[in-house]
Amino acid sequence: MTTAIIVLVIIVIIALFFIGMYNALVRLRNRVRNAWSQIDVQLKRRHDLIPNLVETAKGYMKHELQTMESVTQARSRAMSAESVGDRAKAEGELSGAISKFFLVVENYPDLKANQNFLAVQEELTSTENKISFARQSYNDQVLFFNNKIQVFPSNVVAGMFNFKTEEFFEIEEEAERAAPKVDFS
């Protein structure tokens, strides 16, 4: 009788232990997903801001139609891209186009003094930062999650419930170089 109780207690303890580990894994995986959706939110925000930017700049930059055109085009390409790889590439190009655009703006002091333009510029700078911070945070979360999956004892639970390691968000050299490094004061 007593041995039965002891066995039962041990089983309950082990079960609780497993439940705890399973919940921890789910929590971490949700964090990874949340971080990923943050990147999405910020990319979408960038798409929304670009028409504003072009609209404010239009009146001042009559001779730079091509620069503005390239930003708009890069935006529509990024919005219509389907696969993850295509998207990463298109977003990289968009970053490049925006940075080129801001380089050109340097030649238009009137535009640089325009309050509306400054406001859009601040929003765009911030969105650019948020994208990179979101990526940073996503990679941090993936690291936590992958570590948890690989170390004992949580790897047992992870194996039982088929948790898979997540991929890091690596950006290609080219896209990184294209990220705007313009003076946003």
Added chain:
Amino acid sequence: MWELIQSNRRKSFILFIFMGICLVALGYVIGFAFLSEGGGITGIFIALAIWFILSMISYFSGSSILLAASKAKEVTHDVHPQLFNVVEEMKISANLPAMPKIYIIPDPAPNAFATGMKPEKSAVAVTAGLLSRLNRDELQGVVAHEMSHIINRDVLYVTFAGIMLGSIVIISEVFLRGMFYSSMSSRRYRSSSSRGGGGQAQLIIMVVAIVLAILAPILARLLYFAISRKREYLADASAVRLTRYPEGLASALEKISQSNLDLASANKVTAPMYIANPLKKKGRKLSNLTSTHPPITERIKILRNISQGVNFKDYQNAYALAIGKSARIIPASGLKDTNEIPIRKAKAERPEERGKKKSMRDIGDLVRKVNKYAFLLCVCGLKIKVPPDFKKHEITCPRCGHKNEVPLAELTAAVAAAGSIPGTKNK
């Protein structure tokens, strides 16, 4: 980061136990000294009751008391878009579950603090003086430092340790003053009474109580300050890790240290909450042992010695390099963080250095904006500031005499949206 938070919690717990023992011992001895037999228990009970009441008050309304005491005003995105954006960037970087509330303190002294017992309900407050002085990267550094206090649960710790310290100080103070007055009165009225056999023991306990009442607050204070200083280093290290850019915080601290303005709304109690000591004039006289913040020049030196990466280990190495001591300032669990994280390049460079006059004008405008003033641009270029309780329909421009119409409807709407502003009546 998670291990770091846990080690922080463990340390806070040990500290609470230690300070708690201090408190209980003090209560016991004082109670015994006043009421003799059985008085010890009463003393403990009273001491714990004082501590409990103060703790409850500070846990449930500490943040709002602190924000009210600092005269901070909650602002929306439109008042200062850059501040709002920077906070949101750091929220994303720190993976905070909710956006902190943002407050501006209408004061020209540059400073900032964070509050909130848990990351889900937090707030960041910065002064108008800080906003006018710092560029984007520097502001980011300061906000990251404050955010680190929130994620490391430092606010919780500082508040509770502060309350414990406060209870010890109150009890000792009351006891010592009581002793002083009762000894005066006893000399007058009861000079030859109570000279019995029990008097001897009573006297010893009395002496112990006096010694303890003098020593306990000092001990508790030193303990509190030492750990508070360590938390500042840790928050600096976390801020660097969040922004990937040590120079931002370094030059922000430099600009803060160059100002010798005191923050009008800060006091001794709220001082440890700020990023840099807000009471500079008084602070200078105090020695290193009793300051809540490490010397600001030291913090800048450490940040500038970070050259390779921005993880916690790099910060510890930079500390050893800058100060020449091998003391451990980052908990062991933080040092396990050896992922190489490169420093990012500078982004914002404010092109023109703005004059002092311009910057004071910026501060004034910001303070008015926080206080819901409306700005009218006259045809001659003069900016007319309209207070929120303005009632007339027209303002004559003091410079050119042009009559400007006042958008009264918008003004009252803004006031109504802000709720009750002292000194104004809503219709």
